[in-house]
Amino acid sequence: MAPLSSLLTAAALATATTAGVTSAFSTGSSSSIASRPTTKLYENFGFDFAEDQVENTPQIILGEANYKKWVNSVDPNNMLNRQYPVLSRVRELGLLEKTAELGVLSKLEKQGLTLQKAEELLPLLEELGLLSLVANNQQLLINGVAPLAIEGAPLLLPLVAGALDIGPAAFYLGAAGAAGLDAYLFASGAEVPFLGLSAGAVAGLLLIPLSVVLAVVGGAIGNLKN
Structure with missing residues (x-):
């Protein structure tokens, strides 16, 4: 029985030690994560006195990507997709003729x-x-x-x-x-x-x-x- 009791005691000590180390590691990791500065960006630049964009802006247009997607769904020929007509304006202004003259x-x-x-x-x-x-x-x-x-x-x-x-x-x-x-x-x-x-x-x-x-x-x- 003595060897069995010794094994049980050793197992109990190992379990307690492992639990303590795990707890300490978890606590240390949580504190380091909590102290790590966040890199999340906000449209109000993180100022407390600025308006909360989440409260004042519909989710469908919140953020640049969502806004572009919404604008494209409303009007495909919008300013975000429109392109300056280079060739037609050159022809209308007669720039090639003036360059030659x-x-x-x-x-x-x-x-x-x-x-x-x-x-x-x-x-x-x-x-x-x-x-x-x-x-x-x-x-x-x-x-x-x-x-x-x-x-x-x-x-x-x-x-x-x-x-x-x-x-x-x-x-x-x-x-x-x-x-x-x-x-x-x-x-x-x-x-x-x-x-x-x-x-x-x-x-x-x-x-x-x-x-x-x-x-x-x-x-x-x-x-x-x-």
């Missing part, structure tokens, strides 16, 4: 941008990731950038043609002018009416990227003949 292509050739040079630039553009960037953001470019470029083309084409007659210096001058105008607006302390925002900050959203683009184009045209 202004001799933009021939002026580009005089500056060194021939078809052979354009073919040589394609591998470089791919190495820089620009072609992949365009391919992965077609919807954004078509609905965001194309309308600005195409609708403003009737006014921009004569300026571009004149700048190509002069050469890179015209683009550098335009870049300096855009940056200088933004600096003047900052220095003058002018504000946008009814908004109370700095005119330099608001105009800089357009002028600074414009100055960068003009400087890059000027540098690219200057290097075409090299």
Whole structure:
């Protein structure tokens, strides 16, 4: 009987030890999980004073994915699916005819941008990731950038043609002018009416990227003949 009682005692001790370890592990895991910061996102940004979107928003349109699905079910031809008509607007505005009348292509050739040079630039553009960037953001470019470029083309084409007659210096001058105008607006302390925002900050959203683009184009045209 002594060996049997010893075995039972050892089994009881092992069971108690296992239960204690399991309890301690569970308690430690629960406390670590409870103390771990949550990564769940809320449309009210987690602020206590903000409205609860769950209470004020129907579940069918709660969240971007649900909202898009609901809009598509209501009107398949909605703004989320609509695409800017690039080709039809180019035809309606007569941009190809104006480009030919202004001799933009021939002026580009005089500056060194021939078809052979354009073919040589394609591998470089791919190495820089620009072609992949365009391919992965077609919807954004078509609905965001194309309308600005195409609708403003009737006014921009004569300026571009004149700048190509002069050469890179015209683009550098335009870049300096855009940056200088933004600096003047900052220095003058002018504000946008009814908004109370700095005119330099608001105009800089357009002028600074414009100055960068003009400087890059000027540098690219200057290097075409090299």
